[in-house]
Amino acid sequence: MKHFTHFRDLSPAIASAIITRARVLKSGERSNALANKLLGLLFMDPSLRTRTSFDAAATKLGGQAIPLDVGQGVWGLEFLDNIAMNGDKPEHVREAAGVLSQYVDILGVRAFSHGEGLASDEADRVIGAFRKHATVPVISLESAREHPCQGLADLMTMQEEFGDLSQVNIALSWAPHIKSLPRAVPNSVLLTAAAMGAKIKIAHPLGYALAPEITAEAIKLSEQTGAKIEFFTNQQSALRGAHVLYAKSWGQTDALVAPPNDPSLASWMPTEKHFDLADPKAIFMHCLPVRRGVEVAHEVLDGPHSRVLEEAGNRLWVQMAALEYLLS
Amino acid sequence: MKHFTHFRDLSPAIASAIITRARVLKSGERSNALANKLLGLLFMDPSLRTRTSFDAAATKLGGQAIPLDVGQGVWGLEFLDNIAMNGDKPEHVREAAGVLSQYVDILGVRAFSHGEGLASDEADRVIGAFRKHATVPVISLESAREHPCQGLADLMTMQEEFGDLSQVNIALSWAPHIKSLPRAVPNSVLLTAAAMGAKIKIAHPLGYALAPEITAEAIKLSEQTGAKIEFFTNQQSALRGAHVLYAKSWGQTDALVAPPNDPSLASWMPTEKHFDLADPKAIFMHCLPVRRGVEVAHEVLDGPHSRVLEEAGNRLWVQMAALEYLLS
Amino acid sequence: MKHFTHFRDLSPAIASAIITRARVLKSGERSNALANKLLGLLFMDPSLRTRTSFDAAATKLGGQAIPLDVGQGVWGLEFLDNIAMNGDKPEHVREAAGVLSQYVDILGVRAFSHGEGLASDEADRVIGAFRKHATVPVISLESAREHPCQGLADLMTMQEEFGDLSQVNIALSWAPHIKSLPRAVPNSVLLTAAAMGAKIKIAHPLGYALAPEITAEAIKLSEQTGAKIEFFTNQQSALRGAHVLYAKSWGQTDALVAPPNDPSLASWMPTEKHFDLADPKAIFMHCLPVRRGVEVAHEVLDGPHSRVLEEAGNRLWVQMAALEYLLS
Numbered sequence: 009m010k011h012f013t014h015f016r017d018l019s020p021a022i023a024s025a026i027i028t029r030a031r032v033l034k035s036g037e038r039s040n041a042l043a044n045k046l047l048g049l050l051f052m053d054p055s056l057r058t059r060t061s062f063d064a065a066a067t068k069l070g071g072q073a074i075p076l077d078v079g080q081g082v083w084g085l086e087f088l089d090n091i092a093m094n095g096d097k098p099e100h101v102r103e104a105a106g107v108l109s110q111y112v113d114i115l116g117v118r119a120f121s122h123g124e125g126l127a128s129d130e131a132d133r134v135i136g137a138f139r140k141h142a143t144v145p146v147i148s149l150e151s152a153r154e155h156p157c158q159g160l161a162d163l164m165t166m167q168e169e170f171g172d173l174s175q176v177n178i179a180l181s182w183a184p185h186i187k188s189l190p191r192a193v194p195n196s197v198l199l200t201a202a203a204m205g206a207k208i209k210i211a212h213p214l215g216y217a218l219a220p221e222i223t224a225e226a227i228k229l230s231e232q233t234g235a236k237i238e239f240f241t242n243q244q245s246a247l248r249g250a251h252v253l254y255a256k257s258w259g260q261t262d263a264l265v266a267p268p269n270d271p272s273l274a275s276w277m278p279t280e281k282h283f284d285l286a287d288p289k290a291i292f293m294h295c296l297p298v299r300r301g302v303e304v305a306h307e308v309l310d311g312p313h314s315r316v317l318e319e320a321g322n323r324l325w326v327q328m329a330a331l332e333y334l335l336s
Numbered sequence: 337m338k339h340f341t342h343f344r345d346l347s348p349a350i351a352s353a354i355i356t357r358a359r360v361l362k363s364g365e366r367s368n369a370l371a372n373k374l375l376g377l378l379f380m381d382p383s384l385r386t387r388t389s390f391d392a393a394a395t396k397l398g399g400q401a402i403p404l405d406v407g408q409g410v411w412g413l414e415f416l417d418n419i420a421m422n423g424d425k426p427e428h429v430r431e432a433a434g435v436l437s438q439y440v441d442i443l444g445v446r447a448f449s450h451g452e453g454l455a456s457d458e459a460d461r462v463i464g465a466f467r468k469h470a471t472v473p474v475i476s477l478e479s480a481r482e483h484p485c486q487g488l489a490d491l492m493t494m495q496e497e498f499g500d501l502s503q504v505n506i507a508l509s510w511a512p513h514i515k516s517l518p519r520a521v522p523n524s525v526l527l528t529a530a531a532m533g534a535k536i537k538i539a540h541p542l543g544y545a546l547a548p549e550i551t552a553e554a555i556k557l558s559e560q561t562g563a564k565i566e567f568f569t570n571q572q573s574a575l576r577g578a579h580v581l582y583a584k585s586w587g588q589t590d591a592l593v594a595p596p597n598d599p600s601l602a603s604w605m606p607t608e609k610h611f612d613l614a615d616p617k618a619i620f621m622h623c624l625p626v627r628r629g630v631e632v633a634h635e636v637l638d639g640p641h642s643r644v645l646e647e648a649g650n651r652l653w654v655q656m657a658a659l660e661y662l663l664s
Numbered sequence: 665m666k667h668f669t670h671f672r673d674l675s676p677a678i679a680s681a682i683i684t685r686a687r688v689l690k691s692g693e694r695s696n697a698l699a700n701k702l703l704g705l706l707f708m709d710p711s712l713r714t715r716t717s718f719d720a721a722a723t724k725l726g727g728q729a730i731p732l733d734v735g736q737g738v739w740g741l742e743f744l745d746n747i748a749m750n751g752d753k754p755e756h757v758r759e760a761a762g763v764l765s766q767y768v769d770i771l772g773v774r775a776f777s778h779g780e781g782l783a784s785d786e787a788d789r790v791i792g793a794f795r796k797h798a799t800v801p802v803i804s805l806e807s808a809r810e811h812p813c814q815g816l817a818d819l820m821t822m823q824e825e826f827g828d829l830s831q832v833n834i835a836l837s838w839a840p841h842i843k844s845l846p847r848a849v850p851n852s853v854l855l856t857a858a859a860m861g862a863k864i865k866i867a868h869p870l871g872y873a874l875a876p877e878i879t880a881e882a883i884k885l886s887e888q889t890g891a892k893i894e895f896f897t898n899q900q901s902a903l904r905g906a907h908v909l910y911a912k913s914w915g916q917t918d919a920l921v922a923p924p925n926d927p928s929l930a931s932w933m934p935t936e937k938h939f940d941l942a943d944p945k946a947i948f949m950h951c952l953p954v955r956r957g958v959e960v961a962h963e964v965l966d967g968p969h970s971r972v973l974e975e976a977g978n979r980l981w982v983q984m985a986a987l988e989y990l991l992s
Contacts, residue, residue: 046720048716054411056432059409060376060404063402064440067400072723077409081710081715082712083953091956092955092958093957094955094958099952099953099954100953102956102965102966103952103953103965103972103976104712106973110973110977111716111977111980112720269422297411297426297431299420299421299422300414301418301419301422302420302422306417309431317431317434321438324439379737382737383739384739384763387737387738388767388768389767391730396700403737624759624763625759625760626755627749628747628749628758629748629750638758645762645766648766
């Protein structure tokens with residue numbers, strides 16, 4: 009039985025095959041891979057794109073989704089083992105995962121990082137518990153460590169635009185925000201780009217580094233694929249010659265540095281001017297939702313560089329291909 | 337691409353054709369107009385009839401609905417343009433509408449008036465933003481200005497009862513309530529009745545007038561169709577000879593007049609006695625939900641005049657016909 | 665028109681036939697009993713198993729479920745008759761049930777006991793109102809008095825394990841909890857076991873008796889079927905020779921006795937040691953959700969006796985068979 013909750017569940021070749029299949033499905037080929045099958049979608053955090061695109065994906069594949077909201081309609085879940093459950097969580101993941109596995113054929117789970125540090129994100133306890141206790145394939149709808157379907161959709165979008173990914177320069181830039189956000193998206197963009205052999209320059213302020221485990225995993229992938237990974241604490245260095253400006257905010261690891269809403273970091277918000285150093289054909293990407301005028305300038309989102317809608321649209325197709333893969 | 341968020345999106349002839357088609361569907365004719373298609377249903381306000389009947393309509397047409405609750409499971413939405421999004425709404429309608437358009441084939445939106453005055457209702461900013469930024473047909477699940485599917489279901493119910501609508505006298509009467517409600521339903525009943533050529537007498541207390549734009553639009557429709565529209569601030573004048581007593585509460589426009597729960601307005605609550613002046617075959621209608629014993633007497637809702645359940649049932653059939661129309 | 669909200673809606677023979685049919689469906693036989701049909705699922709209380717398994721059941725039978733959460737997306741419901749509805753419930757069950765009956769073919773309703781005493785549970789006002797005002801079959805998703813699909817799934821699980829139910833000794837034992845829970849599950853286990861002719865020993869602390877009406881109904885069933893029912897206020901007496909240890913917490917009826925979380929009752933929590941007196945092949949059952957380390961020891965849930973997952977899995981099959989029965 010296969011799971012897909014982290015990039016390491018795929019090889020670079022399989023990731024590439026999923027993107028290729030996604031493009032075939034987008035071109036109009038029909039599939040009934042989920043005929044008579046049910047996809048459970050368990051949300052512990054909010055969602056617009058993921059909820060709708062997975063529901064649509066299940067239906068387009070001839071199946072049916074069952075969305076469930078934990079703690080809202082559905083009992084709150086406990087994840088700690090060997091405790092006396094005398095708090096506000098009436099159900100344990102051991103039972104929930106075991107039970108749902110008997111009703112659905114694939115189980116999607118969304119469980120964000122709650123900002124308990126990089127070690128906690130790396131452990132990815134919640135999605136790990138579902139992998140352990142479910143008896144059907146588990147697919148991530150974004151967890152503390154990664155958002156793997158986002159990574160696939162992002163690289164698919166770059167491939168549609170530029171073809172051969174080994175020639176694509178990606179500037180993955182930190183952006184300001186009103187609060188400290190999880191790192192799942194930048195982690196997945198980095199890992200997927202590394203596996204696809206792209207050239208990635210990651211820029212963030214001091215104190216905002218990605219986790220060493222993620223960086224090490226990306227470097228290991230790059231050794232297989234010829235990808236090139238560089239880190240900068242200066243945004244301009246990353247933008248030079250970029251084909252893709254991928255912006256995303258995430259939280260600091262060092263409590264002593266300026267927080268994401270500090271005025272001293274406001275210049276990290278992409279504007280049209282940020283494209284001056286980039287390749288003339290450069291595109292702008294962001295996983296959404298995006299805070300306009302805080303994280304990204306209106307002019308960029310509404311301007312000619314933006315591919316944020318196409319990128320979100322591709323979520324549907326990569327997820328259809330990923331569901332096919334899990335059932336194959 | 338067609339939208340259906342306001343009555344003006346249809347001509348009287350098309351509205352009439354939708355009602356005729358709804359009656360054919362109700363009589364048992366099957367349709368697969370939504371085969372392999374998805375209907376997104378985005379709720380910014382609560383719903384029983386609309387949510388269930390649109391979901392049922394999509395399924396009966398061979399398609400599938402995806403209900404989404406904004407701010408509850410789904411990210412809260414911002415509608416103001418050109419602001420710095422540093423508040424509690426993490427996503428802008430520009431992205432939300434553009435993204436959802438790639439996952440679904442039709443997008444339904446519910447966004448009530450929040451009592452910011454007639455000018456705000458008239459502007460109907462939220463549903464307007466979805467029309468502007470969606471790239472698929474948008475259908476109203478009730479907005480600040482109108483509840484157009486309710487209007488169609490109401491006139492269908494009258495037609496089933498009395499046949500030729502040009503001979504039907506409708507008394508659309510204000511009713512008491514514990515709070516100030518939106519005008520979308522009376523607006524839609526008036527516009528649809530005017531377009532169908534009926535005779536409408538609208539009664540409400542002083543200070544509770546409908547918006548001048550709605551009245552003007554209804555009068556213009558009546559000039560095409562021969563409908564007759566009269567306004568009264570006295571309930572009895574409207575009830576005389578009525579074939580339909582349609583009751584509904586809405587809020588005052590003039591802060592100096594008695595509020596909807598003022599004891600001096602309690603006699604506006606329809607009782608059996610209110611039918612003394614009406615036609616002997618008169619029926620009672622209300623869009624539901626209704627506060628029994630406050631807005632309408634129990635005896636009326638449980639008595640022989642009531643058609644409130646039939647009226648709600650007809651929502652299903654007009655919505656199926658409207659969805660067919662949007663895809664045709 | 666048939667309803668299934670209480671065990672008394674079935675005869676023992678029909679209950680037995682539903683379990684037999686459930687086992688056929690579980691063995692892989694396909695059914696299209698719900699083709700082109702809609703199952704409304706109205707939740708007034710949280711649910712994981714019931715929500716997911718009924719949704720899955722509808723889909724597996726070729727139909728479609730429409731889940732609705734009252735008071736959360738869907739208008740709050742009033743159940744009292746002849747009152748002025750000036751509180752926080754904008755809609756009455758008379759309208760809600762009548763309207764939904766026009767959109768769906770079967771209506772499922774979940775409405776827990778809210779601890780207003782045994783007489784209130786016995787009256788079962790909420791589910792009773794839906795039976796009265798709906799014009800389609802109503803099926804219980806658990807009400808104040810009973811959880812009838814749970815009872816069927818439980819006896820199916822015992823039958824799969826031991827075959828002939830007349831030879832099965834069931835120890836239905838009260839268990840500790842952090843709060844006072846409803847009695848719907850023990851009521852349904854008792855009634856269904858009595859109807860299936862099993863031998864049931866019910867153990868609970870003083871002041872925790874089941875309702876006299878339930879006991880009387882079970883005794884009456886046992887007179888038809890040869891079931892044997894005994895009550896103990898001592899857990900060990902019930903465990904002796906048991907094939908099934910069925911644990912479940914419920915609230916006290918006597919305010920003077922120790923509450924469910926009283927340390928003096930902690931020994932009622934099943935541990936591996938509790939199986940010492942039981943039959944060597946004894947199994948452990950619980951309806952879930954279960955508070956580990958409070959209501960049942962981890963070692964039991966994770967150990968060889970446990971059948972709690974199989975039991976939850978059987979909910980799907982008995983519900984498919986019950987839906988077939990309601991439409992037959």
